[in-house]
Amino acid sequence: MNLSQENQVPSDAQLVPTPWEPFPDLVGFRGGFSAKSDGGMSWAGADIRDIVRNRRRYFERRGFDLSFCVGADQVHGTRIAVIDRRHLGRGAMNPATRIPATDGLITSCAGIVLTTLHADCASLFFADPSAQVIGLAHAGWRGVLAGLGGKMIERLCGDLRADPATIRIAVGPVISPERYVVGREVADAFRDRFGGQVLSECEDGIHLDIYAALMLDFEQTLGREVRDVPRPPCTASRSGLWSYRRDGVLSRSMMAWLTRIPF
Numbered sequence: 001m002n003l004s005q006e007n008q009v010p011s012d013a014q015l016v017p018t019p020w021e022p023f024p025d026l027v028g029f030r031g032g033f034s035a036k037s038d039g040g041m042s043w044a045g046a047d048i049r050d051i052v053r054n055r056r057r058y059f060e061r062r063g064f065d066l067s068f069c070v071g072a073d074q075v076h077g078t079r080i081a082v083i084d085r086r087h088l089g090r091g092a093m094n095p096a097t098r099i100p101a102t103d104g105l106i107t108s109c110a111g112i113v114l115t116t117l118h119a120d121c122a123s124l125f126f127a128d129p130s131a132q133v134i135g136l137a138h139a140g141w142r143g144v145l146a147g148l149g150g151k152m153i154e155r156l157c158g159d160l161r162a163d164p165a166t167i168r169i170a171v172g173p174v175i176s177p178e179r180y181v182v183g184r185e186v187a188d189a190f191r192d193r194f195g196g197q198v199l200s201e202c203e204d205g206i207h208l209d210i211y212a213a214l215m216l217d218f219e220q221t222l223g224r225e226v227r228d229v230p231r232p233p234c235t236a237s238r239s240g241l242w243s244y245r246r247d248g249v250l251s252r253s254m255m256a257w258l259t260r261i262p263f
Contacts, residue, residue: 019240020233022125022170022258029127029134031258033118033172034058035240040252042117043095052093055255059113066092069113069257072102076121076142080104080135080155083112091115104137104152108160110262115255119244120180120235122210123172123256124149128162136258141182141210145189149214150221164222169229172256173241176234177209180245 022031039054040046056066070083071091079102081087091098092115099105105114106126114136116123122144126135135156139148153169156162177200182190187206190198190213198213199206211231218226235254236243244251 034255041255042253071115072099074138078146078148083107106135108133110260113259115257117253119242119253120175122174125170128167130166131162133160149217153221173233177207179236181205182208
């Protein structure tokens with residue numbers, strides 16, 4: 001499969017704006033997050049043909065071919081896979097071909113589009129312009145508690161020689177603490193790991209701040225303060241985004257994606 005610039009890379013004029021982008025200032029890195037208007041992106045409870053059509057249309061409008069995408073069978077764990085050209089197309093058009101039991105994807109190969117699925121859980125984007133590597137992860141509360149964000153940094157730096165000093169991080173749309181009430185057992189586990197600053201007690205229960213916990217995990221791993229990661233939009237508060245907490249079984253999933261453009 002050819003990953004040449006002529007076949008894979010869109011010009012700036014061809015790019016369709018996305019409601020949210022991880023690194024709008026980084027030349028050579030493209031990423032985004034689909035919206036409800038783009039249609040459901042997850043396989044669960046849906047006709048495969050409908051999902052492939054939604055995905056193909058979404059990426060074609062951004063100048064990419066779906067066959068360059070890679071997706072995983074997300075299990076709320078911490079397994080991270082190193083992706084190369086042998087994985088092209090896996091999980092993109094057939095759920096049976098997904099990278100098994102994996103929630104984090106990293107690659108040094110330009111042209112590969114990493115993808116993850118979300119409906120309140122956080123999408124974690126990583127890019128290092130110096131090492132020319134990227135990573136994308138799906139992190140629900142279990143993944144955040146288990147330190148998936150920090151593990152992504154460690155794998156990028158250890159396996160792909162990313163530089164902790166230049167690595168960039170972004171957190172995609174995720175449920176906000178105002179809309180995320182958790183049980184006492186989950187709250188206690190987060191308090192033990194991250195301290196009370198990631199929790200707030202209100203009349204309706206204990207609210208968990210996934211974004212704040214991620215920031216602490218990133219800082220613990222990097223050994224420095226992380227200031228350049230804006231708080232993302234709330235999935236449950238935006239009518240244009242799917243939210244499992246808000247919509248229940250009626251919700252679908254959105255797709256996060258990240259790629260490095262070959263020059």
